[in-house]
Amino acid sequence: MQDVLRSSTTEYDEGDFHMSKRTLRQGGVVIASLALTLTACGGSSKSDNGASGSSGGGSSAGASGGAAAGKTVQGKSGPLDCSVFSSFGDIKGKTISVYTTIVAPEDKPQIDSYKPFEDCTGAKVNYEGNKDMESQLLVRIKGGNAPDIAYIPQPGLLQQAVKAAGSKADPAPQTVIDNVTKYFGKDWAGYGSVDGKLYAAPLGANVKSFVWYSPKMFKDHNYQVPTTWDQLMQLTAQIAKDDKNAKPWCAGFESGGATGWPGTDWVEELMLRTAGPETYDKWVKHEIPFNDPSVVKALDTAGAILKNPAYVNGGYGGVKTIATTAFQDGGQPILDGTCYMHQQASFYAANWPKGTKIGPDGDIFAFYEPSMDASSKPVEGAGEFVASFRNAPEVEAFRTYLSSPFWANEKAIISTGWVSANKGANIANFKNPIDALSVKTLQDPATVFRFDGSDAMPAAVGTGSFWKGMVNWITGASTKSVLDSIEASWPKS
Template sequence: MVASSRWRRVAVPAVTAAAALTLTGCLQNPDASGGSAGQAGLGEPEEGDGQVTILGAFGGDEEAQFNASLEEFTAESGIAVNYVSDQDFTNTIQVRVNAGDAPDIGLFPQPGGVFNMAADGQVIPIDEFLDYDALNSSLVPGFLDSARFEGRVYAAPMRMAVKSVVWYPRQAFEEAGWDAEPETLAELDALAEQIEADTGTPPWCIGWQSDQATGWVGTDWVEEYMLRLHGPDVYDDWIFHRIPFDDERVVAAIEAYGDLANKDGNVLGGSTGILNTPFADAMTPAFDDEPGCYLMRQGNFATGFFPAEIQENLDEEIGTFIFPRAEDGYDGQPILGGGDLAASFSYDTDTNEVMRFLTSPEFGGPWAEAGGWLSPHTTFDAERYPDETTRGIAQMAVEADVFRYDGSDVMPREVGSGSFWTGMVNFQNGSQTAQETAEAIESNWPVTDDAAADEEGQDQ
């Protein structure tokens, strides 16, 4: 297919900018006083043609709510937005970009694809058309770093997921008088012990079974502990492989999860139950008249798997609190999450205007009201969320000291959705220790061209 004129005109400057980035390290200083657009010299954008195409992975009701959230903008701006849903987005976007048939905007569910295209100079840095400082000031702290490559940011969030949520049956907690606001991991452990002592029932509901993807729940647990025990800087070093996967701090995080999950009587069904219970059904026993478990750590999307009668009365049936900090670890409250990142492949006035709206606190009102969507902006009008439960989860992110993107979504695919998943299954079923698990994953980390060159140089 023939590339659009807008793509052809920006491709060469984008590649040039990427090459310059390799030489200079960082053309954008996030802490600079002037965070205005156009710092790298692409110049004035060309005039748009009134049409902007967007490719993303979500469809169905989410697609409908996305389009509804654009209606007022398109009516006022006169820009026609054509959203195309593709369930194979990760592969489709790469094929289209390589063929010179890129959409104007891509909505990436993981930052890894953005990094790959940034390395090849195929995506426009956001400081060319957005005010970096203004955007960063309204986002959940740390979110913008999720698309930073070689010191520069290439995509901005338009939807947030919060993973560090602990769910519990509200009525059972209120009747028992248990602590629903533990501030540290030690207090959370004490709460679990109290629940077991009072009821004789395992406190934790954990399920991993997800067909070929079994293991991803375990990676989330390790990421939670990495953030809390060692902080965001070490976490970043880990997910970008600046420290090896078998670093002692990573091993300690895997062991910390194991201390919780493999403690006798702590999880419904024990180790076997964890692997055999579908992740979507993990908390179902908590809604029985006599709950079979009480605590589940899972993302905000978990509500979609709760029984219908629970979803209909969410605020009365469910309570939540943030997975707490480590008392002797990172001095702050981190939060683990994810989200969709908007990246631009065209540099024209219409595309820039749509990007500014998509990544602003004004986007998403109708989607928020319908449920299932969270804004990454601390300044978003929380009254537009449909219930107190959702508002509370959004507030967790607003009040957190730092946000970090799901690490397995950042790591190379061979690890993030490969050996990390299988390694955690091997750890959970007892066939590997934490040390052996970490070593096996490290041995599977792909060797980059730079690393191979370094190794060859050391051998000479």
């Protein structure tokens, strides 16, 4: 039996929360020697009780065995009781290879976050970042050179990798299953599963359901952040009426070889809001056709903004300029007052000029893109998943560490522009206001999360005809012709 790596979840006072396409648990009796105390910054800690579960790793060492017994190391987020790893046996000197798309300079906080694990266990994590990892992973798997662990950024690629690896693909051990069940929930567990079996716990995440805006501009005009789609459209019309030197919205679909992907996000957001999560799932799986009436409605709802020359494209010109405006530049006119709102993900924070203050009282901030009514909160996003291709105690120990609140808080403290969907993450540890807002959004009990639809579709559609179709649509093609063309491109088998 192996016990789950557990961490206390830090309590936080919501009153203290003033900052506002491409990412541990059961109740029961804690074995004292496996308890992990987490003292996180900015709050008091409490123990999270856990029950033991059988692990697929096959380690027979008990709580008193192994190199980690009786040792504590200090992480950025608090002390780590190394005895939590004792049930995995003595893994000192063992190595775990990690393969990921996360490269320099973003790789440093990732690597640094492994230090408590390495100090506790004596195991070594060998990190390999490669921008071409997504295309090379299947090549390595088929060539018998799979990494121990891969951080996979799309559920579709996870499905392919697990099936390509066959028996070499290692399902999540019970320790990871318990963590995912408690700290992530069914939505995220589903995206990390293949044929109903959990293979990969979530790692990082991002939130796409945001509208960027200028708090100062809103305050100067006495505009309120909308909480329903009707309010958003009323605000859009009001801005167009009040300010003849600006437009309510700005957008950019150009992204080199990936041109069109920002447009797919508009459709996905509106599918979640107008059709609902269940129909969204059917659409992504092609259980309904791409040109289904529900998709027509979603695209036309987006068109009520994006194809209205009175509403776009602030700072750049007419509707067609959206196709040639780089997505990195899309929201920049907010800073000079020629645009009021820009739909884009949490990661867009990296595109504002150096010195731009992000926050509710800053130069720029974001609000949740409202649903049709305030009672529902669908959220679109993305993230990475931790898949394994070697069954070994040291690999399972590391996977368990990565799925714990301890790691999520450790990573948060040393990172900027990084978000976790782990419900044990303390919002106070996310110092960037947009990161904190993203975590708060993901942890909201009302949130219904769905992964980026185009990332889960077959590549011929998700990164092919869908992208191209959005460019054709914004430059004049009709909703019907675009959706019919994408439907015709869906692979027959």
